[in-house]
Amino acid sequence: MERLQKIISKAGAASRREAERLILAGRVTVNGLTVTELGTQADADRDVVAVDGVNIGAPKQKLYFLLNKPGKCISAVRDDRGRRTVVDLLPEVEEYIYPVGRLDYDTEGLLLLTNDGELMNGLLHPRYEIEKTYIARAQGLVTADDIRQLCRGVMLEDGMTAPARAKLLEVADNGAWSRVQLTIHEGRNRQVRRMLQAVGHRVQSLKRTAFAGLTLAGVPRGRYRSLTAGEVDRLKKIAGAAAEVPAGAGHKES
CATH class of the missing domain: 3.30.70.1560 (Alpha-L RNA-binding motif)
Incomplete structure (x- = not known):
């Protein structure tokens, strides 16, 4: 059994801090029941955990994307006010992915998205001074x-x-x-x-x-690309995560 926010983070659905906010907002269910207690525990192998109605399990494939975020776009998976989100800019990606950190609604530029919770937490942790x-x-x-x-x-x-x-x-x-x-x-x-x-x-x-050493070179505004295996490996090293990188580090480009 593990704390719910750790399960969500491992699945790459959100950072641990964001997972806590999702739980408190009533956006997380376990076996169909809404959970709002931060201390709630679950079994990732047996329980069905969902965020905003989407089941999250251990991802079948780790995915890593670099997006050139345009303005007037929310750095989130969904928006209660119906505004465009960064995930909307990757319509070909069917897997549950989540932005690494946030850029303001009006701020443009480089944003990473992934379903690798361990890497996401490492990149956001202040100790690594990314x-x-x-x-x-x-x-x-x-x-x-x-x-x-x-x-x-x-x-x-x-x-x-x-x-x-x-x-x-x-x-x-x-x-x-x-x-x-x-x-x-x-x-x-x-x-x-x-x-x-x-x-x-x-x-x-x-x-x-x-x-984290990545730039927007070759990625027009509103478009994205997959990270290379080498780029993922380097991010894992600087973020204190395991350096093992699966074959096929990402998904098709847009």
């Missing part, structure tokens, strides 16, 4: 002092951020906006937007261009 690079278009003239502050870390309402790598890429001729590249390894909610706001610049648009 780097993420963003390019932001920020309102106003970002100065060299602003860049230095971002590099040192800035104070947010939930505490001081870790030092980041920041670079000024472009400034409008009239100083109305600036384009900034920012690399962080923390995973706080809306962190890049809040960091730039903390130094006096509202983010007008934001795109994640790199994650």
Whole structure:
């Protein structure tokens, strides 16, 4: 017997933290009965566990995808308000997959999706300090002092951020906006937007261009590709997961 959130995570249906939210929201059933207690245990081999009515078992094949997420899209499997989700962008994939972390509704760029719960938890765990690079278009003239502050870390309402790598890429001729590249390894909610706001610049648009050494090269906005076996192996190593990679690491490209 295992805790329900661990079963959900192992199946690749959600991270453990997200699994807890799903349970509390009444979106998980065991043998047809809705479960809302976080301490509930189940037998993954005998009980039928479902999320949003979809049975989740140990995946028959581990799948790994890199998506170039467009704006106006939810980083989730479903949305109660009927908005488009990132899973909707992979219609050929019939297996239950889940995004690794989140990008805001309006944020574009690199997002991984998988049914490998172990890898997902490793990539999201703060101990591994997985780097993420963003390019932001920020309102106003970002100065060299602003860049230095971002590099040192800035104070947010939930505490001081870790030092980041920041670079000024472009400034409008009239100083109305600036384009900034920012690399962080923390995973706080809306962190890049809040960091730039903390130094006096509202983010007008934001795109994640790199994650854990992967980039968007060759993947147009709204499209996706399977990760190679080599890429999966490297992710497993940096995320502290087992390095064993199944043959056929993903699914057909889109």
